[in-house]
Amino acid sequence: MNGDTDERLAAVDKALAEKQAELLEAGKDQSGIDEIGDAIISLREERQDILTEAAMNTELIEKLEDLTTFLDEQTEALTEYSEAMVRRLIARITVYEEKMTVEFKSGLEIDVDA
Template sequence: MFSLYRLREDKQKLQLEGAGRDEQKKRITDMGTFLREQPTTLTEYDEPLVRRLIEKVTVYENKFTVEFKSGVMVDVKE
């Protein structure tokens, strides 16, 4: 039998997970809006754009992984 405390804890956990997903969706939407406002062709390195969009880049022997601030990760292979 479930206890009331256990159900409350589960409810709170689910609410926190939902809030995290909502925040990630908002970041992705914001990134999409920002990208649509940019010129369609990038011809040179844009430091403010990189700082706004990219959280980190991890370099491996045969690929690198770009982690965007939205939480999306992309592997780029040689």
């Protein structure tokens, strides 16, 4: 995941550098300047989106590692309700007339028929 992010950022940074060079060469051509400026703004937004996505992926990986560690630390099988386990694993339970949706902190969702 990280390698892909680095490659995408490098490509956007390269395109930004090229557009900035074009901007310097545009001189007094206002329509060219406006077009290049719009492209630069678009590339900056794309770069920010990539960074945001990478941060979200990192956060998800950390949550999954935390949950894996917690489950590995459990030494015995669960035979009854455990408040600690529920609070640690489940983010939200949504109840509908025909089903329940259990959303785990890892982002996984499971529908359970009522």
